[in-house]
Amino acid sequence: MPLWTFSGLLQGKQTTPWPLAEGKDGQTGVLGMPRYHPDRCDEGCEACAEACPTGAITMRPGNGQDGRLDVDYGRCVVCQLCTEACPTDAMTPSSDWAFGVRSRDDLVWRQHAQSAKASGTTARRSFRRSLHVRHVDSGSCNGCESELQALNNPFYNLHRLGIFFTASPRFADLLLVTGCVTYAMHEPLRATYEAMPEPRWVMAIGTCAVSGGIVEGGYACGHGLDGVIPVDVYLPGCSPNPAAIVEALLMFLDRVPQRVHGGQIVD
Amino acid sequence: MQKPKAIAPGQLESTAGRLLDAGGRMQMVYAWHPELDQIELRYVAHERPLKPFSVWSCRPSEPVPSLAHIWPLLSWYEREITDLFGFPFQDQPQPEPLVLLAGAEPAIPPFDPHFPAGVELSVKASKISLPEVAGAEAAVQLMPFGPVRADVLESAEFLFLYIGEAILHLSTRLFFKHRGMEKRFEGKMAEPGVILAERVSGVGSVAHALAYCQAVEIASKCTAPPRARYLRVLLAELERLYNHLHYFGHLCHTTTLKVGEAEGKLLEERAKQLNGRLTGSRLLRGVLALGGLRRDLSPETWLSAELEALRDAFAAYAARLEDTDSYLDRLITTGPLEKEVAFEQGATGPIERGSGVDRDLRRDHPYAAYADLPFEVALRDAGDAHARAQVRMEEVNSSISLMQQVLDNLPEGPVLEPCEITPRSEGLGWTESPRGTLFYAVHFDEDAKLARVKVKSPSFSNWRAFPFTVHQTNMMDYAINEASFGLTIAGCDR
Numbered sequence: 066m067p068l069w070t071f072s073g074l075l076q077g078k079q080t081t082p083w084p085l086a087e088g089k090d091g092q093t094g095v096l097g098m099p100r101y102h103p104d105r106c107d108e109g110c111e112a113c114a115e116a117c118p119t120g121a122i123t124m125r126p127g128n129g130q131d132g133r134l135d136v137d138y139g140r141c142v143v144c145q146l147c148t149e150a151c152p153t154d155a156m157t158p159s160s161d162w163a164f165g166v167r168s169r170d171d172l173v174w175r176q177h178a179q180s181a182k183a184s185g186t187t188a189r190r191s192f193r194r195s196l197h198v199r200h201v202d203s204g205s206c207n208g209c210e211s212e213l214q215a216l217n218n219p220f221y222n223l224h225r226l227g228i229f230f231t232a233s234p235r236f237a238d239l240l241l242v243t244g245c246v247t248y249a250m251h252e253p254l255r256a257t258y259e260a261m262p263e264p265r266w267v268m269a270i271g272t273c274a275v276s277g278g279i280v281e282g283g284y285a286c287g288h289g290l291d292g293v294i295p296v297d298v299y300l301p302g303c304s305p306n307p308a309a310i311v312e313a314l315l316m317f318l319d320r321v322p323q324r325v326h327g328g329q330i331v332d
Numbered sequence: 333m334q335k336p337k338a339i340a341p342g343q344l345e346s347t348a349g350r351l352l353d354a355g356g357r358m359q360m361v362y363a364w365h366p367e368l369d370q371i372e373l374r375y376v377a378h379e380r381p382l383k384p385f386s387v388w389s390c391r392p393s394e395p396v397p398s399l400a401h402i403w404p405l406l407s408w409y410e411r412e413i414t415d416l417f418g419f420p421f422q423d424q425p426q427p428e429p430l431v432l433l434a435g436a437e438p439a440i441p442p443f444d445p446h447f448p449a450g451v452e453l454s455v456k457a458s459k460i461s462l463p464e465v466a467g468a469e470a471a472v473q474l475m476p477f478g479p480v481r482a483d484v485l486e487s488a489e490f491l492f493l494y495i496g497e498a499i500l501h502l503s504t505r506l507f508f509k510h511r512g513m514e515k516r517f518e519g520k521m522a523e524p525g526v527i528l529a530e531r532v533s534g535v536g537s538v539a540h541a542l543a544y545c546q547a548v549e550i551a552s553k554c555t556a557p558p559r560a561r562y563l564r565v566l567l568a569e570l571e572r573l574y575n576h577l578h579y580f581g582h583l584c585h586t587t588t589l590k591v592g593e594a595e596g597k598l599l600e601e602r603a604k605q606l607n608g609r610l611t612g613s614r615l616l617r618g619v620l621a622l623g624g625l626r627r628d629l630s631p632e633t634w635l636s637a638e639l640e641a642l643r644d645a646f647a648a649y650a651a652r653l654e655d656t657d658s659y660l661d662r663l664i665t666t667g668p669l670e671k672e673v674a675f676e677q678g679a680t681g682p683i684e685r686g687s688g689v690d691r692d693l694r695r696d697h698p699y700a701a702y703a704d705l706p707f708e709v710a711l712r713d714a715g716d717a718h719a720r721a722q723v724r725m726e727e728v729n730s731s732i733s734l735m736q737q738v739l740d741n742l743p744e745g746p747v748l749e750p751c752e753i754t755p756r757s758e759g760l761g762w763t764e765s766p767r768g769t770l771f772y773a774v775h776f777d778e779d780a781k782l783a784r785v786k787v788k789s790p791s792f793s794n795w796r797a798f799p800f801t802v803h804q805t806n807m808m809d810y811a812i813n814e815a816s817f818g819l820t821i822a823g824c825d826r
Binding site: 068069070072073076079091092093094095096118142143144145146149158200201202203204205206207208209210211212213214215217218219220221230232233234244245247248249250251252253254256257278279280282283284285286287303304306 | 822
C-alpha cells in the first residue's frame with residue numbers, strides 16, 4: 066500500500082486547473098454541434114435535411130424570416146453527416162460541445178440570438194459550493210454513463226468544484242438523467258424523482274434524454290424527459306463530453322453564464 | 333456468406349446434436365419474417381476455425397422443440413423470440429418473459445408484422461418470479477437491488493436470496509433498458525443504420541458499427557479498400573484499449589484500492605483523449621461507413637509515440653497490481669466459472685478465455701485486416717476473477733502491439749469504395765468486441781431497405797453465464813465478481 070501512495074505522489078498533480086483557471090479542458094479535436102450559416106444556403110437545396118438521421122434539420126415551408134431550415138440542436142446526435150452532405154459549407158464542423166441551456170427553446174436555431182444575464186439570486190444560490198447529484202439511467206446506450214463516470218477521474222476531479230455524486234435520491238439536490246425513458250424505466254425514474262427532497266432539480270444529459278434522439282419512438286423507446294418529469298437544464302450531445310457536463314453543472318449553479326442562446330454560442 | 337441450409341423442424345434436434353458431437357459450437361438463433369405470415373428461424377453455428385459460420389434456416393408451421401437441453405445457451409434466444417415474435421418453443425425449461433417486462437406483453441407481439449405502428453408498451457404491476465424457498469423460509473431473506481442502483485451505473489435489478497453473508501441464489505432482471513433497437517433499423521436505408529449501430533452500445537460503438545458494416549458489405553458483395561481495413565483495426569483496438577483500462581479502474585474501485593482506481597481511470601482518460609484527437613469523438617463515432625471509412629485518418633506522426641507512452645505507464649501499473657496482496661486476495665478464487673459451464677452457457681470474450689476456452693474471432697474468423705496482423709490470444713485456465721483480469725491485462729499489451737503494426741504497415745490509397753445495396757440480400761457480420769463475440773445479421777427487402785437486423789451482443793451471452801458464478805458465494809465478493817466480468821447492459825438489453 067505505501068508503494069501505491071508513493072507512486073501516486075510521484076505522478077504529481079494530474080488534475081486540470083480548467084475551468085477555474087486557464088488550462089486544458091482535455092477536448093482537443095473533439096467535434097461538437099455543427100454550425101449553421103443560413104446565408105450560405107442554396108435555394109432549393111435539401112441535402113442536409115435528407116442526410117440528418119434524427120430530424121434535427123427540417124425544411125421550413127415557404128421562405129422564413131431568418132434561416133431556411135429549422136435546426137433543433139436538441140435532436141442532434143453530432144454524427145456530422147450534414148457537414149459532409151452540404152455542398153456550400155452552410156453546415157460546418159465545430160468544437161461547440163458545451164450546449165447546456167435552461168430553456169428547451171434555446172436549442173432551436175434562431176437569428177439575432179441575444180444572451181440574457183442570469184439573475185444570480187435563484188433558489189440554487191445556497192447550493193453553489195455544495196451540490197449533491199444522483200444519476201438515473203432511463204435507457205441509454207451507456208455512452209453518457211461512460212462520460213459521467215469520467216467526471217470522477219483525476220483529470221476532471223469533480224469534487225474540487227463542490228459537486229458530489231450521492232448514492233441515494235434522498236440526499237440529492239439534482240437528478241442527472243440519461244437515456245430516452247423506456248417504458249420499463251418510466252416508473253423507476255418517477256419514483257426516484259419523487260424520493261428527492263425539495264427543492265429538487267433535473268438535468269437531461271444527452272440527446273436521448275433531451276428529445277429521444279436517434280432511438281425516439283418505437284414500441285419501447287420513449288421520447289426523452291419532457292412530459293415525464295420537469296427539466297431544469299438540457300444538455301444535448303451524443304455523448305456530451307465530461308467538460309460539457311462540467312460546464313452545464315456550473316451554469317446550473319449560476320457560476321458561469323449560459324453561453325448558448327438560439328442554437329448558437331453567444332459570448 | 334454461405335447459403336443457409338434448410339432444415340425441417342423435425343430434424344433440428346438431431347442436427348444440433350451432431351454439431352455438439354463434432355466439436356462445433358452454437359452461436360445463436362434469431363427469427364424474422366421473410367413473408368408477411370411466415371416466420372423463419374435462423375440458427376448460426378461455428379463448426380471449426382477458419383471455416384465460414386454455418387446458418388440453418390427452419391420455417392416451422394407449428395411450435396418447434398426447444399434445443400436448450402442440447403445447447404443451454406439457446407434458452408435466452410428462444411425466450412426472446414417468444415417475447416418479441418409470439419412464437420413458442422416446446423418444453424422450454426423457463427417459459428416466462430425475458431426481454432419484455434412481466435406484465436407488459438402486448439396482445440400482438442412487437443415484431444409481428446401486424447403490430448400496429450405507434451403503439452408504445454406500458455407496464456402497470458410487474459410480478460417477479462423467484463424460486464420457491466421450502467423448509468427454511470424464516471432464515472432465507474430476499475434483497476431486491478435496483479433497477480436504480482448506487483453510483484453512476486446502468487439500470488438493472490438484482491434479487492438476492494441469502495442467509496447472513498451467504499448468497500443462495502441470484503436472479504437478474506435485465507432488460508429495463510430494452511429500447512427495441514433491432515426494430516428501429518427496420519424500414520431504414522442501409523447508410524443511417526451505421527449511425528444507429530454506433531448507438532446500440534456506446535462503449536462498443538466501433539465493434540457494433542463495424543459488425544453492421546461488414547454484414548451489409550457481405551450482403552452486397554462490397555469490399556473496403558486495404559487502407560480502410562487497416563484503419564478499422566486501429567479503431568477497434570483503440571476501443572478495446574479504453575474499455576480495458578476502464579475495467580481496471582473499476583475493478584480497483586471494488587477492491588477499494590483507491591490509488592489504483594485513480595490511476596486506472598486516469599489511463600482510461602488518456603486513451604479517450606487520444607480517441608478525441610484522432611477521430612473527433614471520444615467514443616470513436618462517426619468514422620465508419622459502408623464500404624470503408626467516412627474520411628481518412630492520419631495518425632502516423634503522433635499516435636505511435638502516445639501509445640508507447642501508454643503501454644509503459646500501463647505495464648508499471650499492471651506490475652504494481654500483480655504485486656498487491658490486498659488486491660490479489662480479493663480476486664484469486666473469487667467467482668469461479670468452470671470451462672464446461674462457460675462453454676455450455678455461451679460465455680464469450682475475456683470471460684471464456686479466462687476459463688480456458690481458446691477462442692477469438694480476430695484469429696478464428698479474421699475480418700478487416702486481422703488476417704495480416706499476427707497476435708497472441710491471451711488464455712488462462714483458473715476461471716476466477718483474477719484469471720479474467722489477467723486476460724484483459726495481456727490484451728491491453730497485444731492491442732497496442734496490433735495498433736503499432738497497423739501504423740507501421742498502413743497502406744496508401746482511398747478509404748472508401750461506395751457500396752451499392754443488393755435488394756433481397758442478406759449478410760452476417762461479426763467482430764471480437766472488447767467484451768467478446770458480436771454478431772449482426774441483416775436482411776434487405778426488395779427496395780434495398782432493412783427488413784430485419786439481429787444484434788447479438790457479447791454481454792447478452794455473458795450475463796447469462798454470470799449467475800453461475802454467484803450461487804453459493806458471499807455478499808462481500810459480489811461486487812468484485814461483477815466488476816471482474818466487465819459487463820454492459822445497453823448492448824444486452826438493446
